Amino acid sequence: MTPDEFRQRGREVIDWIADYMERVEQYPVLSQVKPGEIRAELPPQPPAKGEPFQDILRDVDRIIMPGITHWQSPNFFAYFPANNSPPSILGELLSAGLGVQGMLWATSPACTELETHVLDWMADMLGLPEHFKSSSTGGGVIQDSASSAALCALIAARERATDGKSNLDGADGRLVAYASTQTHSSIEKAVRIAGLGSRNLRLIETDNHHAMRFDKLAKAIATDRAAGRVPCFVCATIGTTSSTAIDPVARIGEYCRAERIWLHIDAALAGTAALCPEFRHLNEGIELADSYAFNPHKWMFTNFDCDCFYVADRGPLIRALSILPEYLRNKATESGAVIDYRDWQVSLGRRFRALKLWFVIRSFGVEGLQARVREHIAFAQEFAGWIRADDRFEVAAPVPLSLVCFRHVGGDEINQRILDRVNSSGRMFLSHTRLNGKLTLRLSIGQTNTQRRHVLQAWEQICAAAS
Numbered sequence: 001m002t003p004d005e006f007r008q009r010g011r012e013v014i015d016w017i018a019d020y021m022e023r024v025e026q027y028p029v030l031s032q033v034k035p036g037e038i039r040a041e042l043p044p045q046p047p048a049k050g051e052p053f054q055d056i057l058r059d060v061d062r063i064i065m066p067g068i069t070h071w072q073s074p075n076f077f078a079y080f081p082a083n084n085s086p087p088s089i090l091g092e093l094l095s096a097g098l099g100v101q102g103m104l105w106a107t108s109p110a111c112t113e114l115e116t117h118v119l120d121w122m123a124d125m126l127g128l129p130e131h132f133k134s135s136s137t138g139g140g141v142i143q144d145s146a147s148s149a150a151l152c153a154l155i156a157a158r159e160r161a162t163d164g165k166s167n168l169d170g171a172d173g174r175l176v177a178y179a180s181t182q183t184h185s186s187i188e189k190a191v192r193i194a195g196l197g198s199r200n201l202r203l204i205e206t207d208n209h210h211a212m213r214f215d216k217l218a219k220a221i222a223t224d225r226a227a228g229r230v231p232c233f234v235c236a237t238i239g240t241t242s243s244t245a246i247d248p249v250a251r252i253g254e255y256c257r258a259e260r261i262w263l264h265i266d267a268a269l270a271g272t273a274a275l276c277p278e279f280r281h282l283n284e285g286i287e288l289a290d291s292y293a294f295n296p297h298k299w300m301f302t303n304f305d306c307d308c309f310y311v312a313d314r315g316p317l318i319r320a321l322s323i324l325p326e327y328l329r330n331k332a333t334e335s336g337a338v339i340d341y342r343d344w345q346v347s348l349g350r351r352f353r354a355l356k357l358w359f360v361i362r363s364f365g366v367e368g369l370q371a372r373v374r375e376h377i378a379f380a381q382e383f384a385g386w387i388r389a390d391d392r393f394e395v396a397a398p399v400p401l402s403l404v405c406f407r408h409v410g411g412d413e414i415n416q417r418i419l420d421r422v423n424s425s426g427r428m429f430l431s432h433t434r435l436n437g438k439l440t441l442r443l444s445i446g447q448t449n450t451q452r453r454h455v456l457q458a459w460e461q462i463c464a465a466a467s
């Protein structure tokens with residue numbers, strides 16, 4: 001494809017995306033295909049000769065689109081959002097066009113410096129403590145996901161707890177990590193990958209609001225210490241995946257400080273709410289944390305992948321992950337004057353992700369971002385009000401932000417029926433969880449273009465499905 005052809009095809013693809021944005025509401029939100037249906041449409045062998053671009057784009061419509069679940073539909077209320085926005089898409093496109101590998105400062109200085117700068121902006125935008133900024137002892141880095149951020153936090157914690165020995169000899173079986181029963185599954189995955197082993201992860205009981213019980217955590221840590229084990233890592237969550245429960249970060253943080261245990265905060269979804277001063281109370285206690293992660297790729301209009309990961313002290317992270325083979329040696333690295341982000345993550349290579357985040361922040365402006373987030377939260381609060389006012393339904397957990405956990409009072413069977421009915425209608429997509437053993441429906445608001453009318457329609461469909 002020549003640059004001229006690219007110009008033409010590129011315009012067609014942009015038009016395709018713009019058309020998609022305009023008609024996304026017309027598709028069934030949840031893809032209705034059966035397993036294997038998409039593959040059955042694809043030829044068994046790859047083409048020997050290049051095909052015309054029109055044919056490829058036509059097959060996107062014909063073969064791919066039926067198998068798409070429309071995360072960018074304003075009627076998508078399942079899981080947590082993975083929203084995007086036009087400026088983010090354009091930033092992603094430009095990143096692909098430049099095609100740089102940002103593993104070292106020297107391999108594209110702008111890739112590193114823009115990332116450092118935008119993450120410092122983000123720290124100020126969210127009211128994060130000064131020590132999370134690059135001008136202090138810590139700093140931020142963009143990871144592909146909150147899962148990777150948690151793994152890096154755990155590896156840094158392991159490094160610090162063993163004075164580097166774990167990197168030389170492996171984890172020694174005495175290291176223990178703590179999270180709550182409601183903590184995201186990525187913590188257990190990290191514990192496995194980092195070599196602590198799932199048996200050395202303590203899942204701490206939660207209270208009736210699904211937040212970690214501090215007394216149970218302190219007791220578990222004391223028991224492990226008494227048995228000669230080495231508590232090294234606690235993950236507290238601000239906004240759990242099931243119900244956006246908020247762990248008592250300040251109490252946990254004080255205890256971790258006193259015990260010299262690494263505290264990681266997982267605020268994958270909820271972190272975004274701290275853009276608004278009225279939700280900054282979510283940050284209470286985070287000055288006590290060693291690391292913090294949130295996902296602009298969930299609720300901040302930046303398409304996947306983009307997780308912002310901050311550490312209060314970059315030392316242990318870099319010591320744990322830095323490896324310098326001869327072929328990557330360069331003057332800038334040796335001068336110590338630059339950041340090489342490959343030392344802050346698992347993989348060596350890295351994409352220019354800061355571009356899309358920069359585009360989003362500049363296009364929306366802080367006030368534009370705040371306005372969307374406020375609106376989503378207000379819609380969720382209003383929806384929770386409708387649930388409370390209807391005696392067929394109950395709100396199943398506190399609603400601090402934009403997720404409403406609710407259920408029909410008639411039991412699991414009718415809730416399952418409501419879920420199946422609304423999701424097979426194609427007009428909306430809800431997901432579920434289990435709270436206190438009961439099937440619970442989750443309405444999660446956060447797609448960029450969700451308006452009050454979409455939430456109202458969702459409520460009407462839920463009511464119809466219940467009758």
Ligand SMILES: *Cc1c(COP(=O)(O)O)cnc(C)c1O
Nearest residue numbers: 145146147184240241266268269
């Ligand atoms: C979504 C979520 C994650 C995982 O996010 P990825 O970026 O997909 O790894 C982790 N923790 C919480 C609380 C989440 O909601």
